[in-house]
Amino acid sequence: MKALDGIKVLDFTHVQSGPTCTQLLAWLGADVFKVERPGVGDATRKQLVDKPGADSLYFTMLNHNKRSIEINSKNETGKEVLTRLIETCDVLVENFAPGALDRMGFSWETIQKINPRIIVASVKGFGPGKYQDCKVYENVAQCAGGSASTTGFLDGPPLVTGAQIGDSGTGLHLALGIVAALYQRERSGRGQKVLAPMQDGVINLCRVKLRDQQRLEAGPLTEYSQFGEGIPFGEATPRAGNDSGGGQPGRILRCKGWETDPNAYTYFITQAAVWEKVCDVIGKPEWKTDPDFATLKARLPRLNQIFGAIEDWTMTKTKFEVMDICNPLDIPVGPILSMKEIAEDEGLRATGTIVEVEHPERGPYLSVGCPIKMSDSPVEVTRSPLLGEHTAQILAEVLGYSPEEVDRVYRSGAVGEPKTVAAD
Ligand code: CAO
Numbered sequence: 543m544k545a546l547d548g549i550k551v552l553d554f555t556h557v558q559s560g561p562t563c564t565q566l567l568a569w570l571g572a573d574v575f576k577v578e579r580p581g582v583g584d585a586t587r588k589q590l591v592d593k594p595g596a597d598s599l600y601f602t603m604l605n606h607n608k609r610s611i612e613i614n615s616k617n618e619t620g621k622e623v624l625t626r627l628i629e630t631c632d633v634l635v636e637n638f639a640p641g642a643l644d645r646m647g648f649s650w651e652t653i654q655k656i657n658p659r660i661i662v663a664s665v666k667g668f669g670p671g672k673y674q675d676c677k678v679y680e681n682v683a684q685c686a687g688g689s690a691s692t693t694g695f696l697d698g699p700p701l702v703t704g705a706q707i708g709d710s711g712t713g714l715h716l717a718l719g720i721v722a723a724l725y726q727r728e729r730s731g732r733g734q735k736v737l738a739p740m741q742d743g744v745i746n747l748c749r750v751k752l753r754d755q756q757r758l759e760a761g762p763l764t765e766y767s768q769f770g771e772g773i774p775f776g777e778a779t780p781r782a783g784n785d786s787g788g789g790q791p792g793r794i795l796r797c798k799g800w801e802t803d804p805n806a807y808t809y810f811i812t813q814a815a816v817w818e819k820v821c822d823v824i825g826k827p828e829w830k831t832d833p834d835f836a837t838l839k840a841r842l843p844r845l846n847q848i849f850g851a852i853e854d855w856t857m858t859k860t861k862f863e864v865m866d867i868c869n870p871l872d873i874p875v876g877p878i879l880s881m882k883e884i885a886e887d888e889g890l891r892a893t894g895t896i897v898e899v900e901h902p903e904r905g906p907y908l909s910v911g912c913p914i915k916m917s918d919s920p921v922e923v924t925r926s927p928l929l930g931e932h933t934a935q936i937l938a939e940v941l942g943y944s945p946e947e948v949d950r951v952y953r954s955g956a957v958g959e960p961k962t963v964a965a966d
Pocket of ligand 1: 556557558559560577578579580613614615616637638639640641642643645646665666667676677678679680709
């Protein structure tokens, strides 16, 4: 038994934001039918290809536990199949460019008439307003959502982050909206529209930076390094390098081996509650009673001196030794883990966060499993579908088409060629 057992999802998503959402729904137990253009499929199938002829990792890592059905949504028989899917499904998820679903003939009003209980969930780049018609990708959302202007160092340009907060972050927001709408439907009996604009999702994740924007009116942000460096603040929340976003100063510091290893670094937080232990660990016990260092207020203008001394110590240890020494003392530290280290991490494999998946075209590959762990809804990650692998199965088993009808649909050209699927 899974949390979303029995929920059927018409997955009209592509690229990253939408597929992240429907992959999560699939992991929570929903039956997800990924609708793809015949012979073409999701554009990511053939993007960043590392194994010629095989679906890319971009596609496989975002489309686990789904079934694939090819449908040309602009063909009359294709529209008939889509209408049957809308009648049957609980949720339709899409992240087309604005207006594309309407142009296919499936406006919200039309969909509601077909199935008043269906939830129609969309990712768009922007919410209603002057940018509502724009096509948007990850980095556009990061920039328009305030992330880029607040990421990076003070003396450098705005930076985008490696975490896909615009795409995957919005997919997460959308999944929550869908699950809540399913719950509300239990009482209202009706579906609803769920919209997650990427700009809004990024702004939500940058909440603390809008906090700081307002705090600026009350004076300089004393926990920012630039305060101690005597650099005046401007009108907007500045880029803060690796300063911690909270009230406890933190920085990324070099560790043993940094000269040759680009990831030999640790994050180190000088949490006020453990300041005295920090002083002992780094060999500065005199700072415990020195009025220049004994209180957080006194320390804030001296962060460069303080983190310089801590770094003198961390550079004598590996990032893992720093963890081993500081964790028992409750000093919060975090090693800068490379993707190679994450891929090889036995603990992450044991919890199913890093999984090895077998694929008929690729062979085994690594993926990120479900990051949400539920005691009564276990997740088994299964490979992404090949293009149109389940077309005949979905027509027959889910939509109840007879063999003759399946044949008719294939002959209409609406669902691509019948497939002989490679064995796993
Ligand atoms: N059968 C027939 N036509 C299909 C189809 C199918 N199964 N699936 C899609 N199409 C058509 C669409 O109807 C659309 O046709 P029209 O332009 O005639 O309406 C066309 O394919 C292109 O769809 P699109 O505009 O969504 O795709 P794109 O590659 O041009 O743009 C993207 C991609 C992501 C920029 C755009 O979809 C978008 O802005 N989506 C919303 C925001 C978003 O999710 N962005 C993040 C993507 S992840 O980085």
